[in-house]
Amino acid sequence: MTNTADKRRTRALRIHAEQALFGEVRGGHALRETSGLRGLAAELAPRLDLPDTAPSGVEWSPFLSGFPHDDYYVLARTFRDPQATRAGMVLSHALIVSLNDLVSASDLRPLLARLMARPHAPLTIAPLELEFENDIPPAAADLPAAAAALVQRPAGPAVRLGHQDFDDLVVSLWARLWPAMRRNFAFRLSFGPADLVEIPTPALVCTPRSLEARWRGYKRLDTVTPVPGSLVAAALTDHEESTLLLSFADEIGAESNGFSELSLLEQAYRLTTDVPATIDSTIAAVRLVQRLSPEPTRGTSGKADLIRRLLHQLETATTDDVLTLRNLDMQGFDHAQAVWKQLATWTGDNAFPATQDMSFTTMIQDATQPSKSTRLWREAVLGGLRKAACAPGPGFARAVWRWVAADPDLLRPLWTAAEPEGELEGRLVETAPRTLPLGAAQHMIALAREGRFLRLHGVAASTAFPPCEAARLQLAIQANPFADGLELALRNATPEQIVRCSIDIGDPRMIDLAGAYASRTLTLLTNVDFSTQTAQALWAASLNYDLNAWRGPANPEAAFQSALIDLIDGRPVHDGLIGALSRTPLADLSGFSRRSELWAKLSGPDHDALIRATVQGWLEKAATGLPPFHLEPLLQTAVLSSPELDGQLGRLEAGAVVGIVTVLPAFEEDRFRRWLRTVVSSGQRIPAATWEAIGHLALDRHWRHTAGDLTVMLRYGREDIRPALRACLPIISLLDRWRHGLSAVSSAERWKALEDLAAELYPAGPNDRELWERAGGRAADLDQTGTGRTRWHQALQRIEHGSRKPRLKSLLDEMRNDYPANQSLSFFASNQKFTNER
Template identity: 25%
Template sequence: MVRSEVALWPLEEIGTVSDLAPVMMDLAGERIPAPPTELLINLADALLETAGSPPVVTGLVHWPALIVALWPQLWPEARRNFSGRAAMTPPQRGESVAPPLVYAIPASRALQWPGRTHITSSAPPSSPSRGAAWLAGQADAVMSELFAGCASHSADLAFAKKLARAADGLEQLRQEPGADSALALLRTLIAIAPGQGLAELKREALAVLQGQLANAGLMTVIGLANIKLSDIPEAATPSEALSAWVAAQAAQLGDEDAERLLEKVGRDDANAPEAWWRGSVRQALVTGIQQRSADWGRALLRWLAAPKPAGLLDALLPDSPTSEDWLLLLADNLRVSMDHLDTFREHCRKRGWSRLHAWGVSTAFHGEASIDSQLAFVGDPLPGLAYLVERLPGQLVVSKAVAAANSGLTTLAGKRTAREPNWLEGLDASHAGWRALWRAHLEASGVHWPQEVDRNQLAGQLLDAVLAGDPSDPLIATLATDLAATALEHPQRAQLWKRLGTTGKKALLSAVAATLLQRISAGLATPTPETELAEAVIHQVRSGRPTAIIITALLGWDAPLAEQEVVRWISSTQGSEWLSVAEEVGHHVQRRGWGQVASEMYSLCRWSKRELRPAVAACVGLLSRWEQNLFLMLYAPTGQKKHLDQETLARYVAEIGADIAPDQALDYWERAGGERKWISHTSRPDAQWRDVANRARHGGNARGLTALIRELRKDYPNNDTLQELSRILK
């Protein structure tokens, strides 16, 4: 006999039981371990995502553990509705028992359950939905917040999917606020919490919706039509934002969208929008049309051609228009005789309606005659000129702007060529009219150079115009970088700086200086700059780290440089930079008599930048006598080295000894193998050192000066001069 034990609860009580583990362990007689995480997540995912037949857990090993682990995540309504069944074979047709939410079967029976979603412990973890992860016990603060805010919860596990959709929508809204995401979230919140539930989150979605609706599309606006006021917080109705959208966007809608909107507003049947939505849109349409703007006029013309909204338009359409904008938009559809057109033009002149006048002359005349007539308009011709410039052929507009020398027309033509630069292909910078148009074109953010033009020729023409008395500062300032190469080679370059205005001069000088520096760096031949250009080059050099070739060029120009800044520049260079220019820079330093620079180069060439030795050799006379001798003994290029006599060496040894160890001459003499008795104990330190050095030179000790230097180096191993003397004595 098989004994079975079960646990039973009343259905109305089971929802409050949050933990089945104690009872399940009592029934099993042993501890129930936690199921594999991926198995639990896969089960939760299948419960939410599987449509049709219930999913199947293949293998009974973890079945009790899955129930125990899943149960705490269910809410009371879901617990009362939850069912899982262990089975051997699939249910047969005609079963009277409703299927469970999930089956568990022995692994050996898996083939008998085809067409099902099988969940196994060996299956790799899927990519679970957010709802599944939450249902499997993963922490999700947003999901929990939404769940807690719902006044009631559906018994269907799909409720978790709605929560997840709301959570995703809420996070997306907070990360990237937008009208569409706000509306989608609002709909989801209403679906899971109708009435006043989740009021704060609904208010948050509505706040974004109201703030972003101005940029939303029509379908978002229509999507608001079935939002009931009873499902959103009081005072949060997006009526004002909806009205603002209609006022700003309705007149811009295409024919199909406009028809869709107007049909929606005009419905009064079972499928009609909510009253608040219909009233807001209707009133906004009335207000917009009453403005009599050009957009609303265009919209009305389109709407009147559409069959469906005709009845609504009868109620919306106001009196005849009287503003120029309104008439201008309607005028394109007028069919009048020439006599009527002349009368219309006269009315435009009386009322100062420049654009309507332009429409009239463009209908009455062709080509340049329409522009001439508009230029003669009494009042402000520019609005009408703008109308014509946008509609007449580009070549005609450009040629007229160049010839007419009218600043207003030129400005408008420049805006046209900025969008259509091909009309500038005939550009002639030697002509004042073309230069004015080029300037207007650039001010309208047009491309600097039309295609298929000779840039060098245009640049030369522009610079020649400057020399002829037209500073063209805005043009020069904008094109400075492009003009730099031509300006650098211009035979009258120095005169340019005198003819240019402040802005153009500053921009072109800077660009030419940069070009000159680039050529110097590339090793190309460059002209000697005049004072203004040299100063601009130096200004740029001082803002960076000049290379050896640039330093050499600056010194060769006799540029007004400070010796100390050249010292800094040279110390910051790389030794390899000096291979080709070291001797030249040395000659420049010698010519300027810059002892500090010579000393710095000498110091650098001793240890780190040997490439500077030719430079030092060229200006060695600027060094101290001692530095000259050391350089010529140790560092001079081959063929320039010389040897020092012993007397000079002894003098240098005495000087350095008196400098670094003034009171220890007798000690070092004795350490070097000499006898104290030969040295006066009462002489001054420098005299003692001279006596010691001379006696060492004449063999007063075993190794002479070499031994004396050796003993000094023991105590002063890092002294550069001692090291160099040691090298010489070897």
């Protein structure tokens, strides 16, 4: 059989057709002319006449007919012959095509177009070679009614009133028939049921409307209502549905060559494509397939699918369904032995629903009594039960709990039969009910204790005992440090109850479990009194799971500081709490009043972490304003050695930095100078008050190099620095004060500044490198005793008091010749008011 989906894909067809003309011959109806197959064509003459005498006044011409004959199919159009010598004669034009060729053709229109359209004989009767695309014609308006009538029972022709547009109905119906059905499909005009005598009987006839009364009780298109959801009718009107039904027929080996079998095929199709509700419906499908395809060697793939469907159906069968398998006969189907194997699988993989508990009990009893079941069925059921104990599904484990609750004495024999292992324990744990009668729970607890199934013991204890009692029972049977099954013993407890139990019991395993809960729900710690080591251990345990648990107590800072006070005063503190909290924001002890007493009580990573956090907190607070508190020496050292200090200072406003440095007496001048150079080069605008504070800081700490840096900055145009220089005038040289106008400078101070410069440049005295003589002075006038500075003081006094050998300007000129780049000399030399004084 050819699938209708294949018809849609078929390319252009080439069909050979012989023509034949039938009409009046010597007063009777006979073959007049044919292009070939004369013997066959002659046999067709009776069937290409009117089926009966046309009733008077009835309009019937022309009409289309088609029918198979031997290995050919005949298409003909018949007219009333106006040129006949007597009334009632017809003229028929027929095309005779190979049946095998035509059943592959979906579109009859190219062939019908070659039939005569008027009651005039064709000019030539010759063989035809036709090539045409095998398209699917559009559906005729009355196709749904025709399809519904054709597949309805009882068997009989579908009757269409009127011959007009009958061709369209035939064309659209033919396109949607399966190839095997086309082989037997016949249609023509009929004047009444009495003329339907040929074989095959026409499945579709048209009849004059005036003869409607003759067809009472027959399936008339105008009276047939399509059955909603009928796949058979849909298959004759919809191409895709036809594909589905035909594919199914191919799979099961059914050869549907008549409309009467379509209903059975639809039933089988529905039973196999729609998931059967029961095993009974699956068996019904098996029986239908056997009827449609009785040969065991046909349709093996479809039958194998049906077996697989039955096996799949068995997976969800009820116990009552399984019992019906004892009467199942599957002759003619390969692989029937798989059903018994599947029965074992069904039992082993069964979910054991509670609604079937009584039935399963009966089934198990029957499986253990040979007189009530066949050997194959019994072996399958018992094997399946053994498998169920090891199966990954939860059904068996759930059933065990239900059976134990109903009859505790059933547990031990069932336990022995199941040969429980770790996997079964896991499934029992996963499926355990919330509560059990005390007797049932005690049975399970005893068996779990004997087999050292700790998790099962815990979950069983939870079903009948209060949380703390269940926890104590569980902890009592465990010698190892791991609390296997403890959480299961507490599975009915609220998180609040778990926290309270952990403090009451005090077992480290219990505390660890409660800590895990508290880390996920911080409010569990809100009302805990952390003055006890047990409570502190709980907090530490929660911190081990999530450091955010530091937020848990109602007042975390007070709780932590209380523990620190205990440590300072020598009271016990849970080991690990301080270390855990030292990695949280609570590690910043800026607000802890007894901080200085604490450092000696700590060592190692805890000590370093708290110092580091407190330093960081101090820096962050100081960045927002004045330093928040006085730093004890240990913290001062830690601040100064903090790798983050310089980076922090680099990000702060200058005023904040000065405030921080002010409270750090050990802050090095070089470190401050580096910061100062950086901030000045960055272009940061520094207020006058901040410059003044910088000057005071330099003066207080005698940072002369810093003052010198400030002087250099002023010299290079930073006029905004003057408030700093004025604030540290005592450590500014007289020359810089005079040169930059930082303060009033007396005449004596000017000469003193020159003396200082000269002593710096010529430390041996005025005659160093014969300077005095080169300037026009006499060496004999100089005091030859004392230090270089003393001799300079005496020499400059001579000039100041009026000596003109040398003159001051000459002396400065010579000094500039020796030190042309010295800006101080340039300042003196360019200060005419000073040089002109002497």
